[in-house]
Amino acid sequence: MTVNDDSFTNWMHREEIAESMIPIIGKLHREQDVNVLLHSRSLVNKSVVSILKTHRFARQIAGEELSVTETMPFLRALTTLDLGPSQIDIGMLAATYRADGRGLSVEEFTAEAVAGAAGENKIERRASRDVVLYGFGRIGRLIARLLIEKAGSGNGLRLRAIVVRKGKGQDIVKRASLLRRDSIHGQFQGTITVDEANGKIIANGNEIQVIYSDDPTTVDYTAYGIDDAILIDNTGRWRDREGLSKHLRPGISKVVLTAPGKSDVPNIVHGVNHDTIKPDDQILSCASCTTNAIVPPLKAMADEYGVLRGHVETVHSYTNDQNLLDNYHGSDRRGRSAALNMVITETGAASAVAKALPDLKAPITGSSIRVPVPDVSIAILSLRLERETTREEVLDYLRNVSLASPLKRQIDFISAPDAVSSDFIGSRHASIVDAGATKVDGDNAILYLWYDNEFGYSCQVIRVVQHVSGVEYPTFPAPAV
Missing domain, CATH: 3.40.50.720 (NAD(P)-binding Rossmann-like Domain)
Known part of the structure; x- marks a missing residue:
């Protein structure tokens, strides 16, 4: 048998396992309201190839590919438990099990890791x-x-x-x-x-x-x-x-x-300040797509390194607020053809940071350029930090934030050397750190943050609505604080 035959046989084996995952994932979702994740990416209603690609993508953030042969035992173990509504990350289960030295079986470890979602601890399913x-x-x-x-x-x-x-x-x-x-x-x-x-x-x-x-x-x-x-x-x-x-x-x-909400309307960025929503709040704003893209990584950097000041330059895809061809528009420059020009315009994202991160005293400025692409934008976040660091330290930190922190649903991480904007169409994260473009020099750090300003933002809106409605179910294993 040739090496190529070995590779193809291995592919067919993994394909078979992924195919057998689909009915298990679907049944857990329909009957127990359990959303099965892999490193924060939902596997519900996904195809065989999509499941395999999601496993392979783990190498971009974790440094090595995750195989369905590793995660399938944890998925099977979930079917033996009396689970309530929850989100369970089988990628994190596999990763934490690998690091656990107690010699527990997969079944024992899984039962312990998701105990908060099972048996007497489980949340009752709520009415829609x-x-x-x-x-x-x-x-x-x-x-x-x-x-x-x-x-x-x-x-x-x-x-x-x-x-x-x-x-x-x-x-x-x-x-x-x-x-x-x-x-x-x-x-x-x-x-x-x-x-x-x-x-x-x-x-x-x-x-x-x-x-x-x-x-x-x-x-x-x-x-x-x-x-x-x-x-x-x-x-x-x-x-x-x-x-x-x-x-x-x-x-x-x-x-x-x-x-973005005006005056006293709370601007909420899920993952950062959604826990400030009061039960009797009737009116909320989900801020802007750009605010959602910059605030989570800004908070992550401020928590670890401290931030003295910052500037965000947004290179933003054009929107329906601009003209297709040159015509009258109430705002400066936006009347010029969106499909033919780079258009300098204003952004309120920098000023919105104060609403989402009131404890951050660092001044943040911002500007924006609209460019002729229909979706996906990039925010270039330039920060002056309170202490010196290195590029390697920052990347390791942000990679871990994307994997195992309370911000892992907001921040993604990619190290692909040839990533371009269209690669992020359909991303469900608010912000994706581009490792290859990141620059650090002493106490200066420049982060390049991709975001699907349509779909990623819509996912953030849904998360806020789920939280407000009381159907935002806990994730297991619990993210590190």
Whole structure:
């Protein structure tokens, strides 16, 4: 047998194991509301090849590839336990088991590591929480995809309605088509049908009522059977408390804004300050995509090294707020063709840091350049630290943060030498540290942080909504503090 034959035989063996993982992962998700992760990446509804690629990607952050032959025993061990709603990272289980020297069996170690999610300790499955999307643009449709994807267990969040201004012609058919196909993020994973007679879009069995309105104060959501719902405003039309309060209609109990909030509206970056949300808070902002990209690594660096001052330069993909071709625009420069120019513009991300990290006293400045790509941006974060360090120390630290810290869902890490922006389309992290581009000289550090300003940000919004609704389930093994 040749070496190539050995490699192919090994591939087929791993393919077979990954294939056998799929029904186990699906059953845990549907029946026990357990989301199986691998280094913070969900394996629910993933293909055989996707599962294998996720295992292989572990070498980018952990230094060596993780094999399905290593993780499969832990997955099987989970099926023997009386688990409640939780997120369980089999990559972390394998890694911590490898470092454990007590001689426990996989079954014994797994039972101990996830004890907080099993038996008497398990959380009871909660009734689903209604969600309404006000606006159905780029972010709205991606949030809809995520909500539908996460509805598989029948619990958690349930998308009940979208509110839009009625367009001409077959409005609901066109909106369903935009949900079904996306030029950047690809096809919707599932089936979508339209019930025009009843004004509904049906996606993977989820009936989504389309409500036409241009004035939030005219809608009574209880008329559609919606109660105690969280409304996500994707329009950015209202950004202060007075404007957003218009959404607090019958059937709506909380409002979450997908843009930076003004005045006293709390700006929440999940993973950093979501624990400051009070039970009686009715109006929240998820800040901006750029704020979500820079605040988690900024917090990580401040915690370890201290930060005296910083500057962020954002190279940002163009958005619908710009003109396709030169035309009038209310803002400077944004009237020039987005597809043909680099456009200098303002960013509020630096000033928003103070809201998310009030204990950080270091001044942070910022500027932005819009460039002719449709998605994925990069933030160049230049920091003056309180102590000197080395590039190797910073990279080791950030790699560990991405693997085993409370920020591991926000911060990803990549060491691929030829990574470019399109590689990060669909990333679910708020920020991805590019190890190859990182520069450190004494007390100066420059981090290059990729982020999918559409999808990664939408994932952060969903995390905030899950936390607000009480369906943000704990992760095991617990991240290191």
